[in-house]
Amino acid sequence: MSVLVAGTxxxxxxxxxxxxxxxxxxxxxxxxxxxxxxxAPTLLQGIVGQDFPEEHVETLKKHGIDLGGVEFSDGKTxxxxxxxxxxxxxxxxxxxxxNVIEDYHPKLDPTVAASKIALLANMSPVTxxxxxxxxxxxxxxxxxxDLWIDATLEPLKALLQKIDLLVINDxxxxxxxxxxxxxxxxxxxxxxxxxxxxxxxxxxxxxxFGEERFFSCGAFPLHEVLxxxxxxxxxxxxxxxxxxxxxxxxxxxxxxxxxxxGTVMASFVCEAFSTKRLHEISQxxxxxxxxxxxxxxxxR
Amino acid sequence: MSVLVAGTxxxxxxxxxxxxxxxxxxxxxxxxxxxxxxxAPTLLQGIVGQDFPEEHVETLKKHGIDLGGVEFSDGKTxxxxxxxxxxxxxxxxxxxxxNVIEDYHPKLDPTVAASKIALLANMSPVTxxxxxxxxxxxxxxxxxxDLWIDATLEPLKALLQKIDLLVINDxxxxxxxxxxxxxxxxxxxxxxxxxxxxxxxxxxxxxxFGEERFFSCGAFPLHEVLxxxxxxxxxxxxxxxxxxxxxxxxxxxxxxxxxxxGTVMASFVCEAFSTKRLHEISQxxxxxxxxxxxxxxxxR
Numbered sequence: 096m097s098v099l100v101a102g103t104x105x106x107x108x109x110x111x112x113x114x115x116x117x118x119x120x121x122x123x124x125x126x127x128x129x130x131x132x133x134x135a136p137t138l139l140q141g142i143v144g145q146d147f148p149e150e151h152v153e154t155l156k157k158h159g160i161d162l163g164g165v166e167f168s169d170g171k172t173x174x175x176x177x178x179x180x181x182x183x184x185x186x187x188x189x190x191x192x193x194n195v196i197e198d199y200h201p202k203l204d205p206t207v208a209a210s211k212i213a214l215l216a217n218m219s220p221v222t223x224x225x226x227x228x229x230x231x232x233x234x235x236x237x238x239x240x241d242l243w244i245d246a247t248l249e250p251l252k253a254l255l256q257k258i259d260l261l262v263i264n265d266x267x268x269x270x271x272x273x274x275x276x277x278x279x280x281x282x283x284x285x286x287x288x289x290x291x292x293x294x295x296x297x298x299x300x301x302x303x304f305g306e307e308r309f310f311s312c313g314a315f316p317l318h319e320v321l322x323x324x325x326x327x328x329x330x331x332x333x334x335x336x337x338x339x340x341x342x343x344x345x346x347x348x349x350x351x352x353x354x355x356x357g358t359v360m361a362s363f364v365c366e367a368f369s370t371k372r373l374h375e376i377s378q379x380x381x382x383x384x385x386x387x388x389x390x391x392x393x394x395r
Numbered sequence: 396m397s398v399l400v401a402g403t404x405x406x407x408x409x410x411x412x413x414x415x416x417x418x419x420x421x422x423x424x425x426x427x428x429x430x431x432x433x434x435a436p437t438l439l440q441g442i443v444g445q446d447f448p449e450e451h452v453e454t455l456k457k458h459g460i461d462l463g464g465v466e467f468s469d470g471k472t473x474x475x476x477x478x479x480x481x482x483x484x485x486x487x488x489x490x491x492x493x494n495v496i497e498d499y500h501p502k503l504d505p506t507v508a509a510s511k512i513a514l515l516a517n518m519s520p521v522t523x524x525x526x527x528x529x530x531x532x533x534x535x536x537x538x539x540x541d542l543w544i545d546a547t548l549e550p551l552k553a554l555l556q557k558i559d560l561l562v563i564n565d566x567x568x569x570x571x572x573x574x575x576x577x578x579x580x581x582x583x584x585x586x587x588x589x590x591x592x593x594x595x596x597x598x599x600x601x602x603x604f605g606e607e608r609f610f611s612c613g614a615f616p617l618h619e620v621l622x623x624x625x626x627x628x629x630x631x632x633x634x635x636x637x638x639x640x641x642x643x644x645x646x647x648x649x650x651x652x653x654x655x656x657g658t659v660m661a662s663f664v665c666e667a668f669s670t671k672r673l674h675e676i677s678q679x680x681x682x683x684x685x686x687x688x689x690x691x692x693x694x695r
Contacts, residue, residue, distance in 0.1 A: 275482035275484060302613075302616075317578060318579050319576065395648050
């Protein structure tokens with residue numbers, strides 16, 4: 096079964112305390128789609144401008160991603176640049192140029208619309224809703240961020256009523272649920288609509304909330320983080336891709352396994368700039384880290 | 396086998412956004428000893444003044460704790476008062492009076508010295524060393540805090556060379572190891588001397604570092620934290636008490652189970668002021684929460 100990944104496709108410039116890289120492949124949907132492609136056939140939905148480097152198109156194709164849903168438009172590609180400080184624990188956005196995504200209204204092909212799982216990666220909830228309304232996915236995952244909670248709360252709330260799983264980071268979960276207790280936040284967000292909620296805690300792992308079910312997942316231990324950009328998107332991509340593997344209903348057990356696979360893939364992506372680390376790894380590397388993770392977290 | 400718990404015995408006044416309690420049983424050794432007493436015969440080593448309420452003595456006795464090592468001195472008991480803000484995420488010390496612990500030099504009875512496990516709960520590393528030098532424990536656990544890293548770094552480093560397990564919270568681990576990466580911090584602290592290091596992360600759980608072994612443990616999910624005072628001491632107490640259960644060598648597997656029991660006991664202590672919640676719970680309550688924790692963290 097396939098997974099549809101809709102979100103932003105971007106060109107990123109990233110600065111860290113030690114180095115700087117320009118013209119990188121970025122955007123929530125690119126991280127998520129490359130990550131998902133390790134687990135299931137992946138279809139990408141989004142828009143780029145005429146400046147989008149052919150090299151990035153090739154990268155996405157090498158991962159076997161179906162680009163039928165990508166609109167190649169006049170104008171410039173969505174652009175983001177950011178700088179990391181303090182051993183990568185704080186990030187500052189230096190520049191954002193919406194460009195072609197500003198007036199983007201996705202039109203889904205029937206093949207794209209037929210995916211079992213849809214991941215609405217981080218972008219405006221209005222655009223996420225446009226995708227959702229056109230797709231026939233059995234299970235819809237959505238990510239969001241503080242920008243949308245601040246600027247478009249009502250469209251976001253409308254979206255939450257229609258999705259199955261919300262993936263959100265810890266500070267944003269607290270903000271949206273209006274509490275400082277993460278456990279309360281996870282449960283409250285379920286009351287907004289989604290059957291399941293995953294709260295991402297970065298270096299502290301992730302929490303999965305279901306009806307009377309709960310799963311706590313640590314992070315994979317990393318000695319060095321080179322570039323944490325896109326870690327959350329990579330997490331959501333692997334989780335969604337993993338859910339698309341099976342034909343049946345999405346179970347809580349499948350979600351737990353998806354969360355661990357998301358954790359493993361997110362650990363890889365932090366080890367190099369942009370999506371570069373994901374171009375080097377094999378299924379064996381993923382399995383090895385998955386097994387290692389189980390050893391790290393299970394009591395004997 | 397028994398566990399020796401040495402540390403501070405205090406009278407606490409605690410204020411939270413909703414309420415205020417005075418004359419509470421406090422101190423690192425009291426939290427730790429009560430917690431340890433659920434797992435093994437527990438001997439308490441410390442000092443109190445003549446103002447120490449009989450009620451607190453009774454509380455410790457009710458938990459079957461051997462008070463032979465407690466010196467009842469002239470003068471006043473160690474006193475601490477603190478206030479919590481911001482949904483209990485920030486704490487401010489309002490007053491500290493060292494009183495009788497200022498000139499305390501512990502003298503260990505032979506029965507106390509013979510315990511299998513010694514927990515040097517949070518206090519001055521100079522006093523911790525005095526206890527260590529008199530005891531014959533097979534396995535020594537020590538806790539510390541930022542105050543001692545700032546004020547008595549050399550005695551602390553000398554202590555670290557003689558202990559088996561350091562228990563330390565995340566910000567202090569980073570401070571002492573001089574890195575912002577927790578995984579690097581855990582490994583570096585092992586280079587200071589201890590065979591094992593546990594980094595406590597509060598609501599995010601704990602990490603256990605050994606030689607080529609690692610264990611990541613989430614926190615027990617709590618909807619409401621009433622008073623987090625002593626949670627770390629309670630954690631260390633249960634961990635040490637659990638290690639005293641078995642006769643043989645301390646294995647990595649026993650440490651993992653100890654960390655989970657520490658997590659469970661810390662979750663209880665946060666649910667009421669002072670050590671009060673620990674007076675209500677039974678072995679069955681602990682086992683129930685332990686089993687629940689395994690369900691929350693193990694993949695099926």
